[in-house]
Amino acid sequence: MSLPLTRRIARAALLVAAGAAPVVGAAGSAGAAAL
Numbered sequence: 001m002s003l004p005l006t007r008r009i010a011r012a013a014l015l016v017a018a019g020a021a022p023v024v025g026a027a028g029s030a031g032a033a034a035l
Helices: 002-034
Strands: none
């Protein structure tokens, strides 16, 4: 029962990282373009 929980947390972390990366990249490029 511990393994599925760990796998679920790992998948959630990967999804959050994958979702946040483009947002951070877009914000960074927008900030650089503004400068």
